[in-house]
Amino acid sequence: xxxxxxxxxxxxxxxxxxxxxxxxxxxxxxxxxxxxxxxxxxxxxxxxxxxxxxxxxxxxxxxxxxxxxxxxxxxx
Numbered sequence: 001x002x003x004x005x006x007x008x009x010x011x012x013x014x015x016x017x018x019x020x021x022x023x024x025x026x027x028x029x030x031x032x033x034x035x036x037x038x039x040x041x042x043x044x045x046x047x048x049x050x051x052x053x054x055x056x057x058x059x060x061x062x063x064x065x066x067x068x069x070x071x072x073x074x075x076x
Contacts, residue, residue: 006019013057017053
């Protein structure tokens with residue numbers, strides 16, 4: 001039962017980056033006579049958020065795997 005719970009928790013944690021998306025950039029201003037908010041400039045801040053998160057999760061999984069491996073080796 002513990003293995004099933006652990007597997008479920010790992011699956012949920014690994015699926016979190018796939019379910020969370022960054023906010024879309026605002027629409028460009030219209031060509032109407034009034035000045036739209038933003039002044040017709042290119043929107044700023046449209047970089048993706050999750051790039052470093054996957055790397056951090058992968059490195060933590062590798063580090064945890066190494067810790068488990070060394071713990072099993074010293075146990076035997």
